Amino acid sequence: MDFLQPATWTEALAMKAAHPDALPIAGGTDVMVEINFDRQRPPAFLDLTRIAELSGWGLDDGMLRVGAGVTYARLIGELGDRLPGLAMASRTVGSPQIRNRGTVGGNLGSASPAGDAHPPLLASRAIVELASTAGTRRLPAHEFFLGPKRNAMRKDELIRAFLVEPAQGPQQFSKVGTRNAMVIAVCSFALALEPERRRVGTGIGSAAPTPVTAPEAERFIEGVLGEHDMWQKPAPVAESALVRFGELVAAAARPIDDVRGTAAYRRHALAVMARRSFVWAWNEYRGAV
Amino acid sequence: MSARIGDSPRRADGPPKVRGDFAYSSDLKAGGMLWGATVRSPHPYARILAIDTTEARALPGVLAVLTHLDVPGRKLYGLEIQDQPVLAMDVVRCWGEAVALVAADHPEHARRAAQLVRVTYEVLEPLTDPERALTDDAPRLHPGGNITRYVKIRHGDQKARADVVVNGEYEIGMQDQAPLGPESGLAIPDSAGGVDLHVATQWLHVDRDQLAGILSLPPDKVRLRLAGVGGAFGAREDLSMQAHACLLALRTGRPVKMSYSRPESFVGHVHRHPGKLIYEHGATREGKLVYVKARVLLDGGAYASSSTAVIANACCFAVGPYECPNATVDGWVVYTNNPPCGAMRGFGSVQNCYAHEAQMDKLAAALGMDPVELRKRNAMKTGSRLITGQVVEGSAPVAELLDRIKKMPLPSPLPPQGAGLGRGARKVDLTQLPGGVSNTTHGEGVVRGVGYAVGFKNVGYSEGFDDYSTARVRLSVVNGRPRAEVHTAAAEVGQGLVTVQAQIAATELGVSDVVVLDADTQVGSAGSSSASRQTYVTGGAVKAACEAVRERVLALAQSEIGGSTGARLESDAVVSSRGEVMVTLGTLLGDAVIEETREFRPRRTHRLDSETGQADAHLQYAFAAHRAVVDVDIELGLVRVVELATAQDVGKAINPQAVEGQLEGGAAQGLGLAVMEEIQVKDGVIRNASFTDYLLPTILDMPPVRMDILELGDPHSPYGLKGVGEPPTISSGPAIVAAIRAATGRPITRVPVRPHDIVDT
Numbered sequence A: 001m002d003f004l005q006p007a008t009w010t011e012a013l014a015m016k017a018a019h020p021d022a023l024p025i026a027g028g029t030d031v032m033v034e035i036n037f038d039r040q041r042p043p044a045f046l047d048l049t050r051i052a053e054l055s056g057w058g059l060d061d062g063m064l065r066v067g068a069g070v071t072y073a074r075l076i077g078e079l080g081d082r083l084p085g086l087a088m089a090s091r092t093v094g095s096p097q098i099r100n101r102g103t104v105g106g107n108l109g110s111a112s113p114a115g116d117a118h119p120p121l122l123a124s125r126a127i128v129e130l131a132s133t134a135g136t137r138r139l140p141a142h143e144f145f146l147g148p149k150r151n152a153m154r155k156d157e158l159i160r161a162f163l164v165e166p167a168q169g170p171q172q173f174s175k176v177g178t179r180n181a182m183v184i185a186v187c188s189f190a191l192a193l194e195p196e197r198r199r200v201g202t203g204i205g206s207a208a209p210t211p212v213t214a215p216e217a218e219r220f221i222e223g224v225l226g227e228h229d230m231w232q233k234p235a236p237v238a239e240s241a242l243v244r245f246g247e248l249v250a251a252a253a254r255p256i257d258d259v260r261g262t263a264a265y266r267r268h269a270l271a272v273m274a275r276r277s278f279v280w281a282w283n284e285y286r287g288a289v
Numbered sequence B: 001m002s003a004r005i006g007d008s009p010r011r012a013d014g015p016p017k018v019r020g021d022f023a024y025s026s027d028l029k030a031g032g033m034l035w036g037a038t039v040r041s042p043h044p045y046a047r048i049l050a051i052d053t054t055e056a057r058a059l060p061g062v063l064a065v066l067t068h069l070d071v072p073g074r075k076l077y078g079l080e081i082q083d084q085p086v087l088a089m090d091v092v093r094c095w096g097e098a099v100a101l102v103a104a105d106h107p108e109h110a111r112r113a114a115q116l117v118r119v120t121y122e123v124l125e126p127l128t129d130p131e132r133a134l135t136d137d138a139p140r141l142h143p144g145g146n147i148t149r150y151v152k153i154r155h156g157d158q159k160a161r162a163d164v165v166v167n168g169e170y171e172i173g174m175q176d177q178a179p180l181g182p183e184s185g186l187a188i189p190d191s192a193g194g195v196d197l198h199v200a201t202q203w204l205h206v207d208r209d210q211l212a213g214i215l216s217l218p219p220d221k222v223r224l225r226l227a228g229v230g231g232a233f234g235a236r237e238d239l240s241m242q243a244h245a246c247l248l249a250l251r252t253g254r255p256v257k258m259s260y261s262r263p264e265s266f267v268g269h270v271h272r273h274p275g276k277l278i279y280e281h282g283a284t285r286e287g288k289l290v291y292v293k294a295r296v297l298l299d300g301g302a303y304a305s306s307s308t309a310v311i312a313n314a315c316c317f318a319v320g321p322y323e324c325p326n327a328t329v330d331g332w333v334v335y336t337n338n339p340p341c342g343a344m345r346g347f348g349s350v351q352n353c354y355a356h357e358a359q360m361d362k363l364a365a366a367l368g369m370d371p372v373e374l375r376k377r378n379a380m381k382t383g384s385r386l387i388t389g390q391v392v393e394g395s396a397p398v399a400e401l402l403d404r405i406k407k408m409p410l411p412s413p414l415p416p417q418g419a420g421l422g423r424g425a426r427k428v429d430l431t432q433l434p435g436g437v438s439n440t441t442h443g444e445g446v447v448r449g450v451g452y453a454v455g456f457k458n459v460g461y462s463e464g465f466d467d468y469s470t471a472r473v474r475l476s477v478v479n480g481r482p483r484a485e486v487h488t489a490a491a492e493v494g495q496g497l498v499t500v501q502a503q504i505a506a507t508e509l510g511v512s513d514v515v516v517l518d519a520d521t522q523v524g525s526a527g528s529s530s531a532s533r534q535t536y537v538t539g540g541a542v543k544a545a546c547e548a549v550r551e552r553v554l555a556l557a558q559s560e561i562g563g564s565t566g567a568r569l570e571s572d573a574v575v576s577s578r579g580e581v582m583v584t585l586g587t588l589l590g591d592a593v594i595e596e597t598r599e600f601r602p603r604r605t606h607r608l609d610s611e612t613g614q615a616d617a618h619l620q621y622a623f624a625a626h627r628a629v630v631d632v633d634i635e636l637g638l639v640r641v642v643e644l645a646t647a648q649d650v651g652k653a654i655n656p657q658a659v660e661g662q663l664e665g666g667a668a669q670g671l672g673l674a675v676m677e678e679i680q681v682k683d684g685v686i687r688n689a690s691f692t693d694y695l696l697p698t699i700l701d702m703p704p705v706r707m708d709i710l711e712l713g714d715p716h717s718p719y720g721l722k723g724v725g726e727p728p729t730i731s732s733g734p735a736i737v738a739a740i741r742a743a744t745g746r747p748i749t750r751v752p753v754r755p756h757d758i759v760d761t
């Protein structure tokens, strides 16, 4: 087995073009588990940890452009105020050791329906930047996920970064697991309010073949808020509207029964989380206006 | 070390374990070492039609590929019934059963070669329902049928009637011991056809005796030495890789190491028996038990392991630590094609405690009585008669334990719901709420519940088993100072036994330099580090050997310097009854070495009568009670255990800190079964054989434990001590489930409790 260690991004792309079967490794917190479980024996590894470009972040035309190699620990520490939803999700990932090594690039690379970074990226309409020696392309997150552990990345491509607006309003993330820490999501929900645009973004994890959004729920609650001009004159949202919002979020999921939970429970829990997180975000907005 | 019994000296293995320097069995190495790998069945039940090893043998780096044809001696092994093939012969009876072995120069070569062993199976329909195993239309998995053991207890009036009757049916999931150290060891062949095995195990001699039979070697050619044990909890009572590594080493003439991966470890050892328990309790209006009827069915899986003893415990203690004049108990443990089950901390008493404690709460509700009061009215005490007819000797402070946990202060009430506006609304301490940092509630839906439970079990081996331990103690002078060396075969599995042995020797011999030698088979058997017995039985053997040494030292002193009645050993010297140094041990002994070996045998026990289940079957009883305080998010079904409080009678705390460690660790394991730990088996296949989905409690799941440790003594045991390791695992879980019932108002009849058992979906 070969171990390729590019020092620069250009070199990495060239190596990936020359060895399309080489498996990229960033924090290794998914890759090493796969190897240990004997699920993969790649002919080569492509170690991305030496590439400085991947571990930086900065502003790009009003968007935050965050390198694929930025760890969860750094996201929480350095970007927690600008990306609170993603930081809350990062806080639920694994243990301190995993957060010190694991990256959002790796989460996207694995494209597990349970990846915790995905719902907040969906809720805030993030963009994934892919690159190869042939050039760079940018895909909206919701077009990136194709199926369980399948994404839109081509064999010659690598993930360079993700782009996302700094939070435009309150954000929330909640995740059900059957343990109070270090747990894979039974299901999860992310919410982002965008008061300027009068929009509400959602993301659902671990309750469909891919992470998904709940567009009907978004339109519904936007309608409720718009109808009563609540963005201007924020007031508590009627219980019946909250319940309906929860139901629509649950309806957007396509869960299954598995070792972590039943489909029926997942739907139920999504409805509860959606209702609760909306109230938290909305109360925060009301307090801020 | 000069710490005596009752002290809590620092453990020698503590710092290296914390630093990561401690060598566990999986860290062993030897020059020229090969790696062993195991070919396992992908089917829970199948006939083996052919095994083709040609491709595997042809792989570079492969030195041996073995099947059952290469087992020179006994082809079957087992702790109680020899029913488990060393390597499968004509049939596999469980998923992951070992079929063939490979040794290669590199673990990756061994792994690849294992994949190249071609086994042709005729797949059979697995028997996975233990109820069906009892019927005649089920396939017979073993020559003697599918009932591994039936236990029948008939106590008192079988037709007794009562004013108030409650019924219940309870189900217990399959828990795993999940020791962090995987099954591992290193077998080194010698030049004379023998083998040295370094291995993590609970009982060196029972491994040795089984290995000698399998390898067809005299016992003295099979030498075992204990390697660093990364936890056991019952998982290391049966053989796993021991015979396999020895077979490969003897075949290749090279050292062979085997170390299971985590998924392999889940099929490499037995699990806690899942069970179904059906109970009926009858009581007077005043809350006195009149009768208990219980039907206990445990799924033993494909092989017997220690099932026959587990079902005995599940039945003998079916009623719990209560006086009950009449009882009818029928218990079965059966063979199925599910993963084999055997010993795990609590050993049969965990399953029944969930049932009898749920029943006591139900009965209290039916009587409109406080659940603790009902328990106290029926509490067992010294002199009480068990449903097996045995009279409880020694302390049995059930009512007092309950009183003590009831009186302990409760943790502060639920923090107010985190409502409010603005960013401040987020400033709730999520770690204090169900769901933790996953941010599922800021107080919404959270309801607190409090629950109580009490349990008991036997200490030591039961039903006539010849339970004993051996210790060799040697006193000599090294560099002018006396040194005591203690040698036993008792397995330190993390419980702190090495330290306890040294404390006993320091106490008995009054010497400050005590060395505990590595455990191996060069000294007689110590029995197993199981059944909460090792401090009792091996501690007793060390004490007896020390006493024999002391007697000789005092006799020597008498002859050398003349007598003094009441002389004793203290501070490295012989001192008079008035505390004056008569002679130092250094001077007295000179070049002399005083060595004594003693076997310590506790009182004998007797086998249960097959018709009535009556007998003095057990050696000693240990009791603990727990109170659990839980917060339940009743909308999401998530649970946070806020606090566990416990009171336990330990007889005498030889090492109080080690006792506290047992009380905390045991409660954590009880919590695990109550709310998260379950091996999920479908059609005979384990679906979550990894720590990704077999969840153990983390530090954010395990609350602080409030402890009240009682030292009430025991008339028969060394220093009056009682076994302490298992009671914490028995009643902790039932108390948590009682608290969840109290919070949710739901019956909750199955553990582990899952979110969808708490909410309607």
Ligand SMILES: Cc1cc2nc3c(=O)[nH]c(=O)nc-3n(C[C@H](O)[C@H](O)[C@H](O)COP(=O)(O)OP(=O)(O)OC[C@H]3O[C@@H](n4cnc5c(N)ncnc54)[C@H](O)[C@@H]3O)c2cc1C
Binding pocket: A023, A024, A025, A026, A027, A028, A029, A030, A031, A032, A033, A048, A068, A069, A092, A093, A094, A095, A098, A101, A102, A103, A104, A105, A106, A107, A108, A109, A110, A114, A115, A116, A117, A157, A158, A159, A160, A182, A183, A184, A185
């Ligand atoms: C104990 C434990 C707990 C965990 N808990 C959680 C959890 O709570 N939530 C959660 O979501 N995940 C969890 N994970 C999974 C894992 O930590 C995350 O998915 C993490 O984001 C992976 O990042 P990484 O940098 O370690 O990825 P790696 O393991 O290095 O890579 C993962 C995949 O992405 C590919 N890849 C990585 N970087 C790139 C790139 N720049 N371009 C193209 N492909 C790339 C790799 O080839 C591989 O396929 C846990 C893992 C462990 C071991």
